[in-house]
Amino acid sequence: MQLDFLMLWLGKRLRSGALRYRFTVALISVAVVVSALVFFALYDSLTSARAAEQQVRQSGLDAELSNFLYATKENALLENPGAFSAAERPLSVVTLKSSFYTYLLNRGNARSLTAEKINWEPPRACVLEFAGESEGVSPEPPPTLQACFAAVAGDTSGRYIYFSLRYPSPAIARHRPGKSLASADRVVLTLENGRDRTTVLSLVFEPPTLAASRYPSQLGRFAGIHEVSAFLASTPERATRWVNAQAFERSSEEDSRGNIVTMVGRIDPALFESQGSDEWPSTSLGQMKIGLTVISGTAIGRAAEVIKVAPGAMGTALVSLEKTYLSTVTSGARLDIARDTAAYPEKIWSSADLQLPAAPRRTSWSQKLFDYWARVSNLSGADSSSPESNKEHLSGGPFGTFSARLRAEPIMLPEVVTRAFGWLTTALVLLLVLLVVGFTAGIRLFILGRHAASLQARGTGEFERIRSPYGNRRDEISRLGRILFLYFNRLSQKNIALSRRMRHEAAAHARDVRLMEAQLELREATLDAIGHEIRSPLQTLINKVGPESDLYAPISRMLNGVEKLYLAASVEDGIGDQEVICSTEDLAAFLSSYVANTSDQISRMRYSGPTQDVMVLLDPIMFERVLSHLVDNALRYIDPDGELIISLSDLEDGVVVEVFNHGERIPEALLARLFRIGSSDRSTARNRGLGLHASRAYLLKMRATIMAENRSDGVAMVIVFPRFEPEPQRLEQSAIGP
Numbered sequence: 001m002q003l004d005f006l007m008l009w010l011g012k013r014l015r016s017g018a019l020r021y022r023f024t025v026a027l028i029s030v031a032v033v034v035s036a037l038v039f040f041a042l043y044d045s046l047t048s049a050r051a052a053e054q055q056v057r058q059s060g061l062d063a064e065l066s067n068f069l070y071a072t073k074e075n076a077l078l079e080n081p082g083a084f085s086a087a088e089r090p091l092s093v094v095t096l097k098s099s100f101y102t103y104l105l106n107r108g109n110a111r112s113l114t115a116e117k118i119n120w121e122p123p124r125a126c127v128l129e130f131a132g133e134s135e136g137v138s139p140e141p142p143p144t145l146q147a148c149f150a151a152v153a154g155d156t157s158g159r160y161i162y163f164s165l166r167y168p169s170p171a172i173a174r175h176r177p178g179k180s181l182a183s184a185d186r187v188v189l190t191l192e193n194g195r196d197r198t199t200v201l202s203l204v205f206e207p208p209t210l211a212a213s214r215y216p217s218q219l220g221r222f223a224g225i226h227e228v229s230a231f232l233a234s235t236p237e238r239a240t241r242w243v244n245a246q247a248f249e250r251s252s253e254e255d256s257r258g259n260i261v262t263m264v265g266r267i268d269p270a271l272f273e274s275q276g277s278d279e280w281p282s283t284s285l286g287q288m289k290i291g292l293t294v295i296s297g298t299a300i301g302r303a304a305e306v307i308k309v310a311p312g313a314m315g316t317a318l319v320s321l322e323k324t325y326l327s328t329v330t331s332g333a334r335l336d337i338a339r340d341t342a343a344y345p346e347k348i349w350s351s352a353d354l355q356l357p358a359a360p361r362r363t364s365w366s367q368k369l370f371d372y373w374a375r376v377s378n379l380s381g382a383d384s385s386s387p388e389s390n391k392e393h394l395s396g397g398p399f400g401t402f403s404a405r406l407r408a409e410p411i412m413l414p415e416v417v418t419r420a421f422g423w424l425t426t427a428l429v430l431l432l433v434l435l436v437v438g439f440t441a442g443i444r445l446f447i448l449g450r451h452a453a454s455l456q457a458r459g460t461g462e463f464e465r466i467r468s469p470y471g472n473r474r475d476e477i478s479r480l481g482r483i484l485f486l487y488f489n490r491l492s493q494k495n496i497a498l499s500r501r502m503r504h505e506a507a508a509h510a511r512d513v514r515l516m517e518a519q520l521e522l523r524e525a526t527l528d529a530i531g532h533e534i535r536s537p538l539q540t541l542i543n544k545v546g547p548e549s550d551l552y553a554p555i556s557r558m559l560n561g562v563e564k565l566y567l568a569a570s571v572e573d574g575i576g577d578q579e580v581i582c583s584t585e586d587l588a589a590f591l592s593s594y595v596a597n598t599s600d601q602i603s604r605m606r607y608s609g610p611t612q613d614v615m616v617l618l619d620p621i622m623f624e625r626v627l628s629h630l631v632d633n634a635l636r637y638i639d640p641d642g643e644l645i646i647s648l649s650d651l652e653d654g655v656v657v658e659v660f661n662h663g664e665r666i667p668e669a670l671l672a673r674l675f676r677i678g679s680s681d682r683s684t685a686r687n688r689g690l691g692l693h694a695s696r697a698y699l700l701k702m703r704a705t706i707m708a709e710n711r712s713d714g715v716a717m718v719i720v721f722p723r724f725e726p727e728p729q730r731l732e733q734s735a736i737g738p
Contacts, residue, residue, distance in 0.1 A: 031435040038431060042424050049417050057408055060331055061389040065406040067328040068335065075319045077125045078402075081337065081349035084125045087322045088314045091128055091290045093161055095281055096150040100126075101162045101266045104246045105208050105225050110215065115224025115248045120262065122148045122164040128315030132294075132307035143168045145307045146318070149290055151281040159280050160266040163245075165292070167307060170258040172226060172249055173298040175204035181236055185298050187263065190291040191272055192311045193284060199272040200233035201240075203263065205247060224249045228265060242271040325351050332356070333388075333408040339401075348402060369422065534562050580619045580701035584724065587655060588614040591648055594627060602631070602644065609648030615724040616655050622698045627659070629691035630717050634661035642714065657719040665710040674708050 071077075076097070077084045083094040104118055126148035133142055146166040151159075165187060175184035181202055189201040205226040211219060230243035245265025252260045273284060291311035297303050309315070317323070325335060334352055338345040388407035538559045545551045588610040595607035627646075634644050642662025649656045666674065675696040699706050704721045 027438050028435070031431070031438055035428065035431050035435060038424070038428050042421070042428065046417070046421055053417075057331070058389070061333055061406050061408060064329045064331060064333070065335075065389045065404060068324060068406075069404060071324045071328055072321065075124050075324070077319060077321050077324060078337070078349075079125065081321060084317070084319075085321045085349060085353070086317070087320045088316055089128065090312050090314055091130075091147055091149065091292075091309060093149045093151050093281065093285050093288055093290070094126055095286075096123060096126060096152055096162075099152050099155060099157065099160070099162055099266075100148075100150070100164065101160070101264060104248055104264060105210055105222070107210065110210055113225070114221055115250050118225075118248050118250075120264065122146075122166075122264075123150070124319045125317075126150050127164075127318045129318060130307060130309045130313065130315045143306055145292075145294060145309065147292065147309075147315070151285060153280060155280075159269055161269055161285070162266045163264075165261075165263040167261055167294050167296075168252065168258065169249070169261045169294070169296040169306065172205050172247075172259075172261065172296075174226065175206050175229070177206075181231060182303070183298060185296050185303075188293040188295065190293075190311055192289040192291070193272050197272065201243065201267075202231045202233070202236070203228050203243070203245060203265075204231065208246075224259075228263060230267075240271070242268040321349060322354055325354070326356075329406065331408060333406050336405045336407070338403055338405075345403070531562060535559065538562065580622050580698060582617045582619050582702055584615055585618050585620055586612055586614060587616045587618070587657070587721065588612050588648055590620065590623070591646055591657065594624065595646055598631075602635070604638070604642070605631070605644040605646065607646050607648075610650070614648060614650050614655055616721040617724060618702045618704070618721065619698075623702065626695040626698050626719075629695045630659045633691060634659055634663075634715075634717070637661060637663040637715070639663050652723075653720070654723055655721040657721070658716045659719075660711065660714055660716040662714040664715075666708060666715055668710075671708055671710070675706070 079097045080095050083089075100123055102120070104120065105113055127146050128148070130145045130147065131142045132145065144167070147163070149161060149163045151161055169185065173183070173185045175181065175186075181204055184204045186205075187203040189199075189203065191199040191201070193199065206229050207219070208222050208225055208227045211222040211225070215221070226247040226249070228243075228245035228247050229239040230245070231238070232240050243265060245263055247261060247263040249259040249261045251258070269282075269285065273282070289311035291313070292307075292309050293305055294307040295303055296306045329335060329351070335350065336347060336352075337349040338347045388405060390403060390405045538555060542552060542555045542559060545555065589612050591609070592607050592611045595605060598605060631644065638644060638661040645658070645660045647658045647660070649658075675692045696706050699719060702721070704719055706717060706719045709716045709718055
């Protein structure tokens with residue numbers, strides 16, 4: 001029973017709390033659900049992207065490995081991976097599967113052979129390319145030499161070094177028996193076998209002996225086919241029997257230098273090393289450095305070294321494992337080629353030995369941060385197994401069957417995915433921060449609601465008299481709204497009372513002002529009467545005593561003082577009685593129209609400034625009177641050939657009007673009191689010194705100021721109007737109804 005009662009009481013408390021604080025509970029619940037959905041969406045999208053990336057990269061690796069193996073098989077690169085790996089290497093003897101040497105001209109084809117019918121290409125994996133030097137400023141590219149030197153392990157025909165050379169040349173000048181080698185085109189080979197042993201061979205072109213013996217009448221048909229003889233530098237008088245070679249030349253459409261010469265031959269290694277070793281190719285043969293020099297042009301009378309390759313110079317391979325790997329394995333995955341042995345797999349080539357740069361990736365701080373977060377969060381698949389592709393390959397080279405494995409680095413999602421992951425994580429963090437802020441705001445709202453409830457309890461009677469738009473809802477926002485609604489009505493009542501009191505005070509102040517004005521009028525009337533009573537006796541006395549009397553001067557002085565006092569009071573009263581009615585006017589249009597209408601009377605006056613859209617508050621009638629005073633004053637002092645300029649400027653500090661005349665400057669002592677009564681020009685009885693004073697009084701009523709300034713060539717009267725700012729529309733506050 002007690003447990004049931006406890007559960008019932010607890011359920012009521014929870015329902016009551018949920019009703020009272022349903023806004024806070026709803027806000028927190030929605031925020032938690034949205035955060036969970038965002039996290040799940042983030043996790044699901046990244047795991048899906050990782051799986052898709054795994055499949056794409058696995059398919060890409062299989063395709064790249066197949067393309068690589070096809071390219072290497074087509075070019076026989078895997079016959080000797082160690083020699084054919086680098087894209088650049090020195091010219092040396094490499095090991096091939098089979099010989100490429102053949103007699104281009106033999107007894108079987110001599111009946112119909114011509115140079116154009118010879119179709120022969122060296123193994124591309126063996127060929128290195130060397131560039132010569134351009135002649136002068138020729139636009140043609142420098143000549144290139146393609147060379148290959150190779151040996152065959154287990155060669156049944158004997159132990160030979162096979163070579164092929166191809167280079168551009170003019171028509172070949174053949175060597176004639178008994179003639180100097182310098183009179184013929186030739187190729188000079190330099191074979192450095194060890195530190196102190198160097199063999200130099202000169203390969204020269206001679207007529208084919210087979211053609212001369214069997215077809216002496218058809219030698220023209222064999223013009224492009226040559227027998228090649230070799231002469232040692234030590235015995236240039238006779239050819240050596242250790243070298244057999246033939247060559248053919250064919251016209252080239254791609255090179256304007258003439259023909260392309262191709263030489264194929266073999267060298268007996270007994271020429272430079274002993275035959276006692278059973279190893280073939282021997283270690284010393286693989287370490288031999290080869291250089292060559294192509295001397296061409298003797299047929300046209302100017303022999304020159306067209307191409308020169310020093311021993312050990314680096315040449316560019318036509319094809320290599322490095323180039324093939326870079327062109328076929330675009331993903332940059334690691335490629336390992338190994339031969340399976342009884343003990344363990346023996347590596348024969350690896351792309352890791354190339355020391356290639358890593359695949360480019362954005363290096364901005366945000367990308368580095370997102371990549372780091374993807375690895376740390378363990379959602380990017382960084383700990384998964386690396387995708388790889390394995391294939392068996394049968395090679396005809398010395399290695400037989402070997403396995404090729406292409407293995408990628410652990411999957412790192414693309415940049416766009418990691419960036420999206422980073423930004424979504426940031427959004428999730430901000431959402432969690434928003435959840436914490438909302439929870440904190442809910443707590444503060446709860447506390448504020450409790451305080452409002454206590455205020456409500458103390459003002460129950462007032463609540464009964466005011467119908468709140470929040471009704472009887474019991475959540476925290478409604479409770480707070482009712483309290484704020486109550487206090488808003490209280491403030492409204494206070495504002496109404498304050499407005500009434502201010503109106504009463506304003507009415508009382510107006511009455512006081514009218515009373516003071518009446519008192520001032522009475523005072524002025526009294527002063528006028530007193531002034532009249534004083535002036536009349538003084539005038540009578542001065543008329544009686546005459547100028548010869550000693551009293552004439554003091555009495556005149558007294559009368560003059562009274563006149564000035566009376567005049568000053570009259571001027572102030574006259575100016576003060578002028579009513580100024582300001583309105584929004586276009587000052588630019590007003591000034592330009594004023595000058596245009598007055599130009600017939602004053603020819604030397606002109607206007608400078610905009611002609612419209614400069615708005616100020618002024619009284620047009622009074623301002624025209626001010627301009628007339630200023631223009632009359634300027635014309636009295638203007639030079640005979642000077643100008644009177646009225647200008648207008650719209651500045652940040654206000655709208656400036658200047659009335660400038662070319663003429664003499666005003667003394668500095670007079671500038672400070674120029675606008676007082678009687679301070680300006682009184683050279684004639686008509687000028688009483690009131691115009692500038694009146695102008696200043698009128699402008700002050702228009703909230704403008706005036707001052708005089710001396711310029712280098714004249715005087716300017718400067719009027720400054722405040723900038724016109726339209727009054728904001730008055731919004732009537734709507735009363736809050738019940």
